[in-house]
Amino acid sequence: MRKILLLVCVLCCVVSLRAMDHEGIVDETLADGRFPLIVAGRPTPVLADETDFPGVPRAIRTLLKDFGRVCGTDAVWETSPAGGPMIIVGTYGTPLIDRLVRKGKLDKKSLQGKREKYVMTVVDAPMDGVPEALVIAGSDRRGTMYGIYELSEQIGVSPWYFWADVPPVQHRDLSMARGTYTAGEPAVRYRGLFLNDEAPCLTTWVKNHYGTDFGGHAFYADVFELILRLRGNFLWPAMWGWAFYADDPENSAVADEMGIVMGTSHHEPMARNHQEWTRNRQAYGGVWDYTQNKTELQRFFREGMERARNTEDLITIGMRGDGDEALQGSTADNIRMMESLFADQRRIIREVTGRPAEQRPQVWALYKEVQSYYEEGLRVPDDVTILLSDDNWGDTRWLPGAAERQRTGGWGMYYHVDYVGAPRNSKWLNVTPIQHMWDQLRLTYDYGVDRLWVLNVGDLKPMEYPIDLFMDMAWNPQAFTAENLLDHTLRFCRQQFGEAAAPEAARILNLSCKYSGRVTAEMLDRNTYDLESGEWRRVADDYVRLEVEALRQYLTLPESVRDAYRQLVLFPVQALANVYDMYYAQAMNHKLYAAGLPEADLWADRVERDFARDKELS
């Protein structure tokens, strides 16, 4: 402990970092013995088969462009040896990769039978005309794609380059240390997002950016690319006004091609979007009640299943009330109804796929009152994944005991950073402290919930950081400990804002999540904090101090990084600092008004100023 006597020496800051996957393997030297990725602004060419599994060629074409983003010249896709070093990309089971396995250039054991695993390795003389190559080989198509996007990150393209305008790092020369690198297999099988309540933010932006009144395949391809860059594989599409399967027939085809497993949200059974029901209600008998309208609802379900037959899509079974409302009627009646519903839905699956129902992955969501049916004894077949959820405040409601963990369908977690419902929506800004999310997801994984993790992200923005953390934890939750958790924040900030800005940005981002987790902006009002004890002024001042720190850092950043910083760090702080100031001013106004003091008017002015500023900020 130190007593500080002004004026002392400048602080020497040593920060311990969790290693990024393969951290430090690329640099700008072109020393002997390193594999050249970019030389004098020209990328090393890529060798791959167009006939690799679906999704891989598209990811390769994205990689070619990623090279262009960092050095100004896109990489070239060659179909035969080019006489120099090459980047060879392919999937286990394709002739290109199998040949390398046979020649002993790749270790068969590291790929065969593995799930979504890549191996990235520098090898000598993989084939005639190629003296050395960086081989990126996947155990399956997603493994290959994750390897491709790992290389993108290594050369300087953030997964957030598009969604948060993070500028790619510029390199004229770049090389990789020789070695074999892999991130192993994922801990959680399905890892993905839920775009929830897309209007008005996301719908407006999509309209402006893609020119469609719905989420079409160009939009979804960009979402899928983000998910893949984050090593995810799953999506619940937007369902407030849009219908993924119905709006654009290419949507499902593109998801299937890119390797994204689609689902439908907890209250949308049998691969049908809720909007398909809303828009065509009358054509299906008009009543969302399985006891009253069984035949038509079965037709509705069967059509969904037929459409999804040849995809990897995960089938939601069960039912809630119309439009995500609770079911009517008694629990006992509903349980009886649900049991027959499950049987019927699984019969449809069997009939449509022509195979036993247990061979098609299904999920049943224990969301809100549906959980009570489970508690009363309702069960689904053992192969169906049961999806748990948090309580909308980021705390898991329930986790399975040791016996329940034995079920073959396993368990999933539906987690929220954006929430629509009582007591009040939380849809504006991230209100989840980093530590809280980590604690609950670790608990989730420790209790064996590893089949499906899906995160409700609202409009996607401004949830970039919690998305990033969620996906990384879904891949390898055991890598995160109380001691090293904030290294993730630091690593995230380093990738988005650069090495120099990372420590301060991570400090601000962490504090920002802490402060915003105290109470949601939607729940905040003039009575939230105590005025007399100075608490109100203190929390309002805390925010102002955080804002000034963010603004100071903003001004030190290169112009190219400022947009990303504004989106990821500055705006949430400014917006909440302003709302805090507004309610604090209102509290002061009421107090002084009650005391008959004319200074009340000054605080009224401040409320009005803040109210106007909120509009300006948005």
Place this chain on the structure above:
Amino acid sequence: MRKILLLVCVLCCVVSLRAMDHEGIVDETLADGRFPLIVAGRPTPVLADETDFPGVPRAIRTLLKDFGRVCGTDAVWETSPAGGPMIIVGTYGTPLIDRLVRKGKLDKKSLQGKREKYVMTVVDAPMDGVPEALVIAGSDRRGTMYGIYELSEQIGVSPWYFWADVPPVQHRDLSMARGTYTAGEPAVRYRGLFLNDEAPCLTTWVKNHYGTDFGGHAFYADVFELILRLRGNFLWPAMWGWAFYADDPENSAVADEMGIVMGTSHHEPMARNHQEWTRNRQAYGGVWDYTQNKTELQRFFREGMERARNTEDLITIGMRGDGDEALQGSTADNIRMMESLFADQRRIIREVTGRPAEQRPQVWALYKEVQSYYEEGLRVPDDVTILLSDDNWGDTRWLPGAAERQRTGGWGMYYHVDYVGAPRNSKWLNVTPIQHMWDQLRLTYDYGVDRLWVLNVGDLKPMEYPIDLFMDMAWNPQAFTAENLLDHTLRFCRQQFGEAAAPEAARILNLSCKYSGRVTAEMLDRNTYDLESGEWRRVADDYVRLEVEALRQYLTLPESVRDAYRQLVLFPVQALANVYDMYYAQAMNHKLYAAGLPEADLWADRVERDFARDKELS
């Protein structure tokens, strides 16, 4: 009084403004009946005599460039009618202007016998070949120059364009309403600045910018131009390490040409710089003591007087101890010495000028202990101006009574916004609240102190705003009232940052001067405020809030205005916010250390961070 119920209508802000001199007479229309100043990017040509009084041609050439600064093309100086509208510039008593007076185009009474007055008027057919003209006529050369610079301000060049990087307003078309405009005569005869203790800031900047180890004539010409643009006429030059008269023989010549009356500071008698004594002490007998070294000191004085004989320079008489120290010896002895000193100095003035001493303006400064001699009865001849001063905290020490106000030499005021001396220097940032300066200067003027106002401005920067206010008050103190004072701040901000930014910038600037006036940064320490009552946190938070407001505004400004805003508003707020935070953190550190709490270390870190940041900011 209002009780505010969220959420209310947006504040409609109506601000009452003090009229700027001739406010609103120019705009970008080229309507019939208005006089064109700039048409399609080309300025109206200027007609003037090269043989006008010294200083006027140089000011005209500056005006030509000022037109270029606002429209991209410098104005042209014509010596004969050009067939279209012209701007005619000249001084009463020159053939060009006298001819217009005779033709009835100018009112003789408005110019003849007036001091430093300009008339700016649009006239028809002033001469053959000129259908209409904007005539700028001065009662004397400074009057003409003030008229020229008034036009510069009207077209969009701030007096601070050079010293605070204020971008000239861009115009493609500009016209002036027909009419006759004048700012009248000044209330105070000599109005100027004192550059005090120029090292290290100003010396380093001058070295970098002008390439000289001293203040040479290129540097001083820029200072003089600023003074003229602010309608001043007087300067005490920098004297800590520089010697205005000795360093560069052109200095005095340029001042004389440009119409700047030079003085020497209160302890530098007879137009000699203190450095001239310090550097050549041995050549003059080595002792700065009039009783011991009278003959040599008289020689030193006489040389100064001979050098300044043909200038308008104001002669400082009297003496203090060596290097601005108090005189040694008893008050009675010193009074006797001073009486003989005055007689000798005035004899030298008479002998050198060949005219009675009372015909050469002189000043005697009652600074610090010298005031006590006056209080003990020491008097100077009636024609000598007696210079009073503030107490270095911005309060006038003493003001003359009704009888004393009758003296023909009148009274002057030496006012400080930068101060070197006990209990501690105040040399970093402006610490003078706007209201305090106004109050004391109004008092000064109300008590008849109107012969000389000189402001100690340290390195000049960052005292831009107090300089601006001081000079405007020196011209017309009665225009400033408690009700309209902040209109001056608003007008200043409007000129530097534009109409839209002015109200918020003025609010911040005013608060910044208020906060910084609480205690100087140099006097602040961890004990200045009370920790237990929350006072320390409160004042520190006040500064953070002000900083965030300044940063928010900074980010809304066009790039072109940001440099000026940073210099005039943002930097002082950031720098003091940081120092406040540092001492607050130190206070917290000491408290927690005393209580044996390890959190003391966190506050120690914060002190170190702030200390490092202070360097970064500077």
